Amino acid sequence: MRLRIVLVGFGNVGREFARLLLERKSELAKVHGLRADVVAILTGRHGSVERAGGIDLRRALRLADAGVSLETCGHAVHVSSVDYLRRVRADAVIEISPLRIASRQIAVDHIVAALSSGMHVITANYQRLRRLAREHGVGFRYEGTVMDGAPVFNLFQEALRGLRIQSFEGILNSTSNHILSKIEAGGSYEQGVASAREMGLLETDPSMDLDGWDAAVKACLLVNVLMGGRLRPEKVRREGISSLTSTRIEAARASGRRIKVIARGWREGRTVHASVSLESIPPDHPLFSVDGTSSSLVVRTDMLKELQIVERDPGLRQTAYAIYSDLLAIRDGRLIP
Amino acid sequence: MRLRIVLVGFGNVGREFARLLLERKSELAKVHGLRADVVAILTGRHGSVERAGGIDLRRALRLADAGVSLETCGHAVHVSSVDYLRRVRADAVIEISPLRIASRQIAVDHIVAALSSGMHVITANYQRLRRLAREHGVGFRYEGTVMDGAPVFNLFQEALRGLRIQSFEGILNSTSNHILSKIEAGGSYEQGVASAREMGLLETDPSMDLDGWDAAVKACLLVNVLMGGRLRPEKVRREGISSLTSTRIEAARASGRRIKVIARGWREGRTVHASVSLESIPPDHPLFSVDGTSSSLVVRTDMLKELQIVERDPGLRQTAYAIYSDLLAIRDGRLIP
Numbered sequence: 268m269r270l271r272i273v274l275v276g277f278g279n280v281g282r283e284f285a286r287l288l289l290e291r292k293s294e295l296a297k298v299h300g301l302r303a304d305v306v307a308i309l310t311g312r313h314g315s316v317e318r319a320g321g322i323d324l325r326r327a328l329r330l331a332d333a334g335v336s337l338e339t340c341g342h343a344v345h346v347s348s349v350d351y352l353r354r355v356r357a358d359a360v361i362e363i364s365p366l367r368i369a370s371r372q373i374a375v376d377h378i379v380a381a382l383s384s385g386m387h388v389i390t391a392n393y394q395r396l397r398r399l400a401r402e403h404g405v406g407f408r409y410e411g412t413v414m415d416g417a418p419v420f421n422l423f424q425e426a427l428r429g430l431r432i433q434s435f436e437g438i439l440n441s442t443s444n445h446i447l448s449k450i451e452a453g454g455s456y457e458q459g460v461a462s463a464r465e466m467g468l469l470e471t472d473p474s475m476d477l478d479g480w481d482a483a484v485k486a487c488l489l490v491n492v493l494m495g496g497r498l499r500p501e502k503v504r505r506e507g508i509s510s511l512t513s514t515r516i517e518a519a520r521a522s523g524r525r526i527k528v529i530a531r532g533w534r535e536g537r538t539v540h541a542s543v544s545l546e547s548i549p550p551d552h553p554l555f556s557v558d559g560t561s562s563s564l565v566v567r568t569d570m571l572k573e574l575q576i577v578e579r580d581p582g583l584r585q586t587a588y589a590i591y592s593d594l595l596a597i598r599d600g601r602l603i604p
Numbered sequence: 605m606r607l608r609i610v611l612v613g614f615g616n617v618g619r620e621f622a623r624l625l626l627e628r629k630s631e632l633a634k635v636h637g638l639r640a641d642v643v644a645i646l647t648g649r650h651g652s653v654e655r656a657g658g659i660d661l662r663r664a665l666r667l668a669d670a671g672v673s674l675e676t677c678g679h680a681v682h683v684s685s686v687d688y689l690r691r692v693r694a695d696a697v698i699e700i701s702p703l704r705i706a707s708r709q710i711a712v713d714h715i716v717a718a719l720s721s722g723m724h725v726i727t728a729n730y731q732r733l734r735r736l737a738r739e740h741g742v743g744f745r746y747e748g749t750v751m752d753g754a755p756v757f758n759l760f761q762e763a764l765r766g767l768r769i770q771s772f773e774g775i776l777n778s779t780s781n782h783i784l785s786k787i788e789a790g791g792s793y794e795q796g797v798a799s800a801r802e803m804g805l806l807e808t809d810p811s812m813d814l815d816g817w818d819a820a821v822k823a824c825l826l827v828n829v830l831m832g833g834r835l836r837p838e839k840v841r842r843e844g845i846s847s848l849t850s851t852r853i854e855a856a857r858a859s860g861r862r863i864k865v866i867a868r869g870w871r872e873g874r875t876v877h878a879s880v881s882l883e884s885i886p887p888d889h890p891l892f893s894v895d896g897t898s899s900s901l902v903v904r905t906d907m908l909k910e911l912q913i914v915e916r917d918p919g920l921r922q923t924a925y926a927i928y929s930d931l932l933a934i935r936d937g938r939l940i941p
Contacts, residue, residue, distance in 0.1 A: 426758035428932040570925040577912035588907040595765040
């Protein structure tokens with residue numbers, strides 16, 4: 268099977284995914300019978316380029332790393348990204364452009380254009396466009412949206428069939444968790460934020476991380492996809508580390524506890540709820556030992572009581588792998604988790 | 605789809621699975637389009653019975669719980685279980701008869717007979733008969749063999765495509781772990797063993813748990829299925845809690861550590877290895893907080909660094925769910941993990 272892929276966004280994750288495709292090219296062909304050709308790359312800062320026979324990814328990586336335009340990799344694309352996606356001949360669109368808090372997300376326009384044109388979509392951003400994908404009979408997968416490459420949707424939507432999720436709690440925003448670990452190690456809040464910025468962990472708009480937006484979006488996605496909810500992040504009770512006081516940190520430390528940003532989802536009768544809050548948790552809490560950029564999700568179901576997954580010290584490769592595993596899922600006909 | 609099922613074994617897990625089938629009958633029909641009829645139950649202690657139209661499971665449960673023969677549920681089966689499986693007209697065999705350490709396992713004979721007759725097999729015992737199943741184009745699934753209903757094979761064989769496992773470490777024998785927790789709480793080794801026996805945790809042959817056999821069998825299964833190994837439990841370096849000394853427990857306690865039975869698998873060049881050993885682990889070890897009958901597996905892969913799954917306080921329902929999820933997988937055509 269040949270999949271002609273359009274990459275929308277060529278930042279850290281997009282480049283890591285390109286490196287992964289190069290590295291595993293022969294494995295994809297031999298083991299999975301898949302030839303994955305990137306036929307276009309659309310970016311905001313490096314221009315947009317297409318090449319029907321497949322773009323030389325090594326060259327694209329060199330150009331992007333050097334901070335110059337990609338357009339010498341093929342033919343420059345001069346129409347808008349949305350218009351381009353409406354007319355391109357390709358099989359799958361990988362939408363990984365940067366996240367914004369805006370009422371109108373360009374990423375959504377990309378996804379709508381791609382799905383409506385009958386192309387599979389893989390994203391590591393947060394969207395809920397499954398119905399549209401189903402109507403068009405194409406794939407829409409988004410494993411990388413929560414906990415990077417750790418299997419969340421793969422696990423609870425596909426592997427664990429026939430069970431009902433009652434509630435979950437998790438540490439889902441690794442930036443906040445990293446900053447909290449820095450503060451516990453003796454740093455100030457400002458030093459923690461600076462360290463997160465240095466490591467490239469902070470979203471372009473720091474409020475996404477520090478005010479709990481990112482965790483709220485993820486909690487909604489989990490509640491909506493896994494528990495049949497219809498929540499929107501704006502409606503979720505939300506507390507981020509920007510509201511943390513040093514008194515509260517000291518009080519937690521003195522009693523052997525730790526402050527964590529906990530995202531929750533739960534049922535009350537027939538409705539589902541979500542929240543993001545700063546909590547002081549004791550040492551026997553399942554999330555107590557989740558440090559630094561690690562993340563974890565504890566899920567309670569009718570069948571399995573409590574199941575926890577922990578992803579330790581993820582890097583770019585982990586998110587790139589989420590996209591890679593989605594690509595293999597589409598190849599296998601597992602279109603929508 | 606109708607699946608005619610033969611249950612081999614009707615002990616604790618078999619009965620919990622029967623309760624689960626009764627409880628979810630309408631969900632299976634409506635959501636999954638599956639009618640699961642148990643057409644025969646073969647047991648060592650309660651006799652064997654068949655009924656082509658489906659056995660009344662409520663009645664079978666009442667009889668088994670009362671400790672009397674099941675034969676009034678239908679027609680008594682008088683041939684041996686293996687002979688019966690060679691000639692029965694059914695679609696799937698669920699093999700959950702008790703585990704023995706014997707050179708010749710009757711469970712293997714059951715599975716061979718079923719697979720050779722073209723029936724799918726689900727087991728919560730440990731076997732490696734995937735090649736036979738593949739040759740006959742039928743399902744062979746065994747999610748319940750390791751960590752009860754927590755997804756191990758579902759996760760690493762099916763959900764997480766395209767990655768390579770480098771090593772794992774886990775607490776896989778809940779009986780030993782329960783006894784260790786009792787000892788830490790101030791009990792003696794004998795009291796711990798007695799408590800495990802009371803809770804029905806101890807295998808019929810206690811050496812399976814106490815000498816590390818159960819963990820060794822599970823480590824081999826993981827190494828063989830997930831890492832392409834060909835190990836046998838007898839060849840695995842193995843240490844169980846029967847060799848634990850009070851000096852060693854005291855030394856661990858004094859240094860803030862805990863003694864755990866750790867099962868490992870790893871690669872060395874092109875070969876794979878496994879071991880089961882008593883280890884003294886520090887508080888920052890990922891398995892430190894796994895208490896009582898809980899179990900956990902930490903897996904390192906080329907793609908995901910370290911991914912951990914934790915199953916807390918599992919009960920019979922968890923193992924019954926493993927079988928239930930295997931049934932749904934076979935319904936979906938996912939035949940062999």
